[in-house]
Amino acid sequence: MDDEINTKLLRHEEEEEGDLKQRIWTESKKIWRVALPGVISRFCAFGTIIVTQSFIGHVNDIDLAGYALVQSLSVRFVNGILLGMSSATETLCGQAFGAGQHHMMGIYLQRSWIVDLITLTVLLPIFIFGSQIFKLVGEEESIANSGGYISLWFIPFVYNFVFSLTIQMFLQAQLKNMIIAWLSAFQFAIHIPLSFLFVYKLNMGIAGAMIALSMSSWVLVIGEFIYVFGGWCPHSWKGFTVAAFKDLVPVVKLSLSSGVMVCLELWYNAVLVLLAGYTANAEVAISAFSICLNVNAWEFMISLGFLGAACVRVANELGRGNAKAVRFSIQVLLGTSIVIGVFFFVLCLVFGKKLAYLFTDDDRVADTVSDLSLLLSFSVLLNSIYPVLSGVAVGAGLQSVVAIVNLVCFYLIGIPLGALLGYLTSLEVKGIWIGMIGGVLTQTITLVYMTWRTDWDDQVKKASERLTRFYLKSDETTEQVTNEL
Template sequence: MDDEIKTKLIQHEEEEEGDLKQRIWDESKKIWRVALPSVISRVCAFGTLVVTQSFMGHISEVDLAGYALVQTLSVRFVNGILLGMSSATETLCGQAFGAGQHHMMGIYLQRSWIVDLVTLTILLPIFVFGTQIFKLVGQEKSIANSGGYISLWFIPFVYNYIFSLTIQMFLQAQLKNMIIAWLSASQFVIHILLSLLFVYTLNMGVSGAMIALSMSSWFLVIGEFIYIFGGWCPSSWKGFTITAFKDLVPMVKLSVSSGVMLCLELWYYAVLVLLAGYMADAEVAISAFSICLNINSWEFMISLGFLGGACVRVANELGRGNAKAVKFAIKVLLWTSIAIGVFFFVLCLVFRKKLVYLFTDDDRVAETVSDLTLLLSFSVLLNSIYPVLSGVAIGAGMQGTVAVVNLICFYVIGIPLGALLGYFTSLEVKGIWIGMIGGVLTQTIAVMYMVWRTDWDHEVKKASERLAQFYLTSNENPNRGLLTNHD
């Protein structure tokens, strides 16, 4: 009898193990369906900025430092705000898709365009008065002048964010973002060809590199417009509607909390580059730090793909009312992302100095970057954890709470620690980076604890209430006042 019981227990355990493997496999397929196209698109999109930096580095060291200053401070600041505000679209569209409210998704998208357009226009003086701002914060005159000139060239580029960021979130919420991956890969190739044409063939220098950047970025947006307006999203895009101008205040509130959350995250690194600008050899410090930061950020784009995957999976399951599926998705997401982080951690240690010469011919900059490689590797490893947790927060609409966590961990702990180690010890740039890691580590622990303590059954209820607040039924004719229609 005992043997019979043992046999049954073993069979039961084997069945559970087989069932778990199948569940992990099924969840992984759902995650990669969202994450892979998102990873490709974000790596390619950020890759255009990295390619432009590479061309700048071979034009002159001053222009490399000026470009690094603008891209890392101004563009990252604006991108952080717009990416964060656009994540409100991801929250609402993801939960609407999970709840079967497909017709609301196009309205959410249009509302996000309105909010982001107004926001970016308000922020435009950051680029118009770039030289004055950089001088005001104490940057070297030659670097500030170069940065101010490059800032003006960035204006047509940053306006693409209004559409490219929101449309990507709109499409990935309904599992249609493979088109974004193809368009982004094409954009990356086109950008390299345009850069070679304008910088080397036509010998247009800095202006040529920036023209190539703007042209390739708008290629992506035009392709997205063709896909949406051409009828490939029949259930979620019903045309332009005046309904998009209604209920903007709740949308703005969610967008602002999202914007603050991600902006605090992304601008954190920008402040550290600003601190590097006050070092004794500012040109080398800024260039070296920004190269490391760009390598780190380029790998971070993979993590942002998982952030998108986490947001969509959590939002979809909350919209469906399945708290158990939310918790399981979070576990699979984290372990998958960590495995990828370990791979890139090892890769950074192996290649060390070799990647640097893609960005510069200056041996001093290369040596400084080489010294930072170990710290860069640990940053890459942490990249695999906290973006996934941020994605979980966005999917659940908890951006406000994470914004407070980011403010404390990054700006009360990370930056002061980096400044202390950078200026009052012999560590210099290394000290700034150690401070950065300290802030990220505390943020990761805090958000992980928050996610672990979350009552997901309660979050299901909140998601249902949020969708009910915005919901318009088909009978209410949400498309009244259409300018165009693609039914």
């Protein structure tokens, strides 16, 4: 009798284990369907910025520092605002898709274009008066002048963010973002020969590198327009509509909370680059620190793929009203991302110093990068955790809570700690980076606790209320803007 009971229990455990493996496999396929195209597209898009930095670094060391300053401060500042405000599109489109309100997704996309275009235009003085701003914050005159010149060349580039970021989120929410991966790969593939042509063959130097960057970035946007407008999104894109101008205020509110959340995260690194500019031998410090941050940011593109997957999976399941599926998806997401993080942690430890020579021929910069490689490795490891949890928050519409967490952990803990270690000890740039890790570690622990304590059944109710508030019938979206005008 006991043997029979033990046999039944063993069989039941085996069935549960097999069922769990199947559930993990099924969830992993859903995650990678979103994450892999997201990783490829972000990796390639950011890769164009890295390639441009590499070309400029082999032209002139002062311009390398100037480019690093603009890319790490001005572009990151503006990109942070636009990426954050665009993540409202990610929340709304993801939940609308899960709830079957497909026609609303095109309206949310158009609303995000309106909000982002106005926002970016307001922010243009950051690039127009780049040199004056850098001098105002105390950067060396030669670096500030170079940064001011490069800032002007970045203007046509940054306008691509308005469309590329939002369309990617629009397509990602409906599991159609593989096209973005292909377009991004094509963008990266043509960027290298374009840079070589303009910088070396036509001998255009810095201007040539920046022209190549803008041209390749708009190739991606044009490809996205063709896909969306060409009939490949028949249920979610119904054409331009005056409905896009309705309910803009609540969308702006969600966009602002999203913007603050992401901005506080992206600006964190920018402030640390600024702090590096006040250390001894600022040119070497800024260049080395920027190289490490860009390597970290390039790997972070993988984490952003998982951030997008977390947002889509959480938003879709909340839209469907399935709180249990949300919890399980978070567990699988974190497990997968951490395994990848450990792999890159080891990789950065092994190839620390060699990374620098991809960007510069200066041995002083390379030695400083080598000295920071251990800290870079730990940053890469943390990248595998907190972006996933940020994606969970975006999917649930909890951006405002994470914004407060980011403010406290980064600006009240990380930056003061980095400044303290960087200026009052002999650690300098290394001390600034230790402070950065301290802030990220605190944020990671807080987000883990917050995710664990979240009542997902309650979040299902809130998602349903939000979708009901914004809902418009399909026939209300067929009015064309041109007919109204």
